[in-house]
Amino acid sequence: MSKSKASVLFVCLGNICRSPSAEAVFTKMAQDQNLDLVIDSAGTAGYHTGAEPDKRSQAIGLERGYSFKGVKCRKVEPQDFETFDYILGMDNKNISHLLEICPKEHQDKVRLFLSFADLQEKEVPDPYYGGKKGFEYVLDLIEEGAIGLIGQLQAS
Numbered sequence: 001m002s003k004s005k006a007s008v009l010f011v012c013l014g015n016i017c018r019s020p021s022a023e024a025v026f027t028k029m030a031q032d033q034n035l036d037l038v039i040d041s042a043g044t045a046g047y048h049t050g051a052e053p054d055k056r057s058q059a060i061g062l063e064r065g066y067s068f069k070g071v072k073c074r075k076v077e078p079q080d081f082e083t084f085d086y087i088l089g090m091d092n093k094n095i096s097h098l099l100e101i102c103p104k105e106h107q108d109k110v111r112l113f114l115s116f117a118d119l120q121e122k123e124v125p126d127p128y129y130g131g132k133k134g135f136e137y138v139l140d141l142i143e144e145g146a147i148g149l150i151g152q153l154q155a156s
């Protein structure tokens with residue numbers, strides 16, 4: 001029997017800035033490496049359900065060649081803990097929220113995204129109330145995390 005595709009869910013608070021950016025970056029990097037994966041993103045809060053990613057995130061991502069086509073905001077659902085192999089929070093608050101609702105048998109799937117990168121920074125900070133520089137920094141961190149995660153998946 002063939003091995004099923006590995007699956008990755010990126011999670012932040014609103015699912016309009018950090019996690020959809022991670023989804024867009026990781027989707028491109030996986031395609032570039034011919035990795036066939038299931039990739040999605042979601043938020044621990046549902047304030048923006050159905051919305052497109054934040055325009056500021058999209059603008060910076062598009063400048064760097066990432067596509068946000070079809071990316072829409074949704075809230076984390078109980079089924080996600082069954083479906084996904086990797087459930088990657090952007091910051092420690094996301095991890096706490098996820099662990100509160102994640103069944104015990106799946107808690108080892110919940111990890112900080114930047115644990116895959118070799119960086120001083122351990123969390124991707126929320127850029128929502130800041131300026132353009134914050135969004136650029138977020139994308140820098142996401143690119144590092146995505147490179148690390150690609151390496152891990154290629155090695156496994």
Ligand code: 4NP
Binds near residue numbers: 012014015018019126
């Ligand atoms: P995200 O950023 O968690 O990276 O999507 C946020 C987006 C919206 C809000 C907070 C964070 N908000 O409070 O509406």
